[in-house]
Amino acid sequence: MKTAFAIFMTIHGLIHLLGFLKAFQLADIKDFKRPISRQAGIFWMISFILVISAVNLYLAGNSYYIGLGFTAILISQVLIIGAWEDAKYGTIPNIIFAILLLLSFQ
Template sequence: MLRYLFFALLMLHGAIHLAGFFTPVAGRVMAIDRAPGIYWAACSILFGLSALLLALHEKHWAWVALLAALSSQLLISSAWDQARFGTILNVVIVFAILALLFVKEAPVMFRD
């Protein structure tokens, strides 16, 4: 059950990062500011990849999710006024991953 909730959290956070890809530039609707937009899209892909690896029971999904959360936090800090609430999701993701990596009993929660 927790595996599916965490999968949904990773996918949701990745989808939210797509909003950074499609940003209004100079008053135009849905224009793409390429440089930062590419970083937001790459972070979204990392979250999607980590969710896919989690669903496929791959053992390295946690490292990809940790990389996604840390790069997400760097992006959020660059757009703090608009994206500061993403920090809450990043903290939840990082703490869950650290619990899974360093507590022996925790991975049992993520089995089917």
């Protein structure tokens, strides 16, 4: 279960990189129909870093992954709402991530 969670969240984190790549025109992302500002692109990168950092803390057994994970979800969801037409399905992994973080409080 631990490995599956880590893989799932790593993939979700990597998807955040698409917003950064689109904003800085480092890749032609056909799935994003609307332009992404450079400022938003930086936040997509920050969200990626937070998700990956939370996964690494989780794998290391450090409980700080919970707070970092919730911060990542918050930023991610704000970005998703701002790009709803292109990114709405990112809400699903955010909900799953939040549930798993809430279960970690046991």
